[in-house]
Amino acid sequence: MNTHNDLNPAPVLRFGPYAFHVRQRLILQGDRPLRMGGRALDILQVLVERAGQVVSKEQLIARVWPTSVVEEINLRVHIAALRRALGDGGNGQRYIANVPQRGYSFIAPVTSDEAEAPLTPVAVPTHQHNLPARLTPVTGRDALIGSLVRQMPVCRLMTITGAPGVGKTAVALRVAELLLQYFRDGVWWVDLADLEESAPLLDHLLHSLATDLCTLNGRHALLVLDNCDHVRGACAALVETLLQAAPRLAILITSREALGVQSETVHCVPLLAIPKRSTLETVEEAMGYPAVQLFVSRARARQHGFSLRKQDLPGVREICRQLDGLPLAIELAASQIDALGLIGLQAQVENGLQLLGQGRRTAVPRHQSMAAAIDWSYRYLTAMEQRVLLRLSVFNTGFTLEAALSVISCADLAGSRLTAIIEGLARKSLLIQQPIRATVRYWMLNTVRRYARDQFECSDEKLDLEQRHARYLSRTRSASGRALVVEAVE
Incomplete structure (x- = not known):
């Protein structure tokens, strides 16, 4: 389902303590909304509309x-x-x-009443668009897509951001x-990817x-x-002009950095969820995770007859973890x-980006490899931003601004200047920013770090x-040890 093809006003379906607003998919x-994925909502709608009847698994799959x-x-x-x-x-x-x-079968009593539909759909001829054809379904994005579909008709300007290879174009x-x-x-x-x-x-x-x-x-x-990153300033000015000149126009942007204009609604596409080691008990449980x-x-x-077995779960999880839950990286690896087989694939995925460079020849160049996807962002950075990104690849895990200032600063990259560049790289989705207690930690995706290290390999620095x-880590561990001793004495 998930196609919104029903043009008739949909009722509110009520059962137990719940009210299912079908058109709003809510x-x-x-007064509390339930968090529920789009496919689950589709299944619920089919079952509730046929309450008391048995719906076969084949019928559900065909509808959803x-x-x-x-x-x-x-x-x-x-x-x-x-x-x-x-519950x-x-x-x-x-x-x-x-x-x-x-x-x-949905076995609880269901009643209905008419709901006000905030959006009035209109029949649009099929030629009223120039959308490119999708070759594959979008996996693990039902909740996000459902939310964007509900918001877009009333917010006018929306920007979808996220890391290289996370699937911004597919979601849009x-x-x-x-x-x-x-x-x-x-x-x-x-x-706009190829626009000068x-x-x-x-x-x-x-x-x-x-x-x-x-x-x-x-x-x-x-x-x-689509792909407004390299013309962000011009795009921001254009969008403001269009919104003023065309009051009935809505605009959806994809970019690794928000435009920063008034009335912009920003949504970041997250990484696909990966199971924790403790949840690898059954294939069914692991298949609940989008990655x-x-x-x-x-x-x-790619491989006819491929079947996920319980003994494969640790290997598949490790592949998805090494690839950060990035859809493009996972697709390139699975191809x-x-x-290589699963064992060979797991061994090779730790060797860098070489494995992730054999995508579909018909894909746009920046989607044919992870290196190309990251390079498309890297080449539009300033020389200083490029230098900072490469130097930050020395960190294997997360780091604070204090750590970055201590390890990678130099005469022309110090203090507030270095801080501003790091914060800018986070806005450009090349660093992940994560508040932890009273501080903020940054970290690089494995794929971005490998790209940066490949670029940095021959550097004199x-x-x-x-x-x-290494000296910073030694001092940090030593300080932590002294703190523990003082705490024990006190």
Whole structure:
């Protein structure tokens, strides 16, 4: 499902303490919204609308995954998540019954009442868009995509940010597909990746859309500007102009850094969740994690008959962990499963980015390897930003600003200047910023660190920085030891 094709006003479906606002794809328990993935919501809608009937597993799969080939285990994982979210059986109330050899049935009483629909969808002819075709489904993003679809028609300007290879374009494309019916004049996609920095952005946009500013002024449409990183300043100015000139236009941006303009809503695409070691008890449990789901689906596409076994779980988890839960990196690694096997793949994935350089030849160049994806960001950094990023690769784990100032500072990179550059790299999604208690720690994704170390390998500064890092660690451990002794004496 997840296609929003029903143009009739949907009712609010009520059962137990819950109200399911179907059009808004929202479940309330009293005034509290429940967190629930998009697939689980799709399954719930099918079951609730047929309450008291048995819905076969085949029917559910056909309704929820109409364009994908999935196995029954996917359905069981989402049913289990749905039951947990509803507290099924926890207080004596049961909602979803498993009917052996037949399917599932929603067994609680359901009532309905009409809900106000804040969005009025309109039928849009299929030619009212220029969206590129997706070759594969988007894995593990249902909740995020559902949230963006609900917000986009009312916020006008939204920017999707995130690290290289995290899937910003894939998320934006799926959001655009689902919003086609809400924009009377369609959804229009413009990729700015190959645009020269000096090129006039407005002229490029109007030429791509075969229109003029006056015509655009009256359109009720969604404009998607993909890969705005390298023309961020010009894009910010263009967006402000368009929003003022075209009051019915909505704009969706993908960029590794927010535009920083007024009225901008920013959403960061997170890394795909990876199971902890303690949760590797069963294949079903591991398949509840999006990183594992993506690896398995791409491995099956590459190697006919691939099946995830319990003994494979530690290896698959380690591959996904080494690759940071980045969708592009996981897809590139899984594409080598037929040549290397799972054991060989796990061994090779620790060797750097070489393994992640054999993607689809039909993909855009920056998506054919992880090195290309990172390089696309790296080459648009200033010389000082590049230098800081490479020097920071000396840290194997997270670091504080204090540690960075102690280890990598030099005459022209010190104090507030170095701090500002590090904070800027975090805004550009090349560093991850994580508040911990009263301080802030930064860390690099493994893929970014490997890229930086490859670039830094022949630098004259490498040996000196490694020695400075070792001395800093020694001082830190020594200070920690003294603190423990003082604490014990006191």
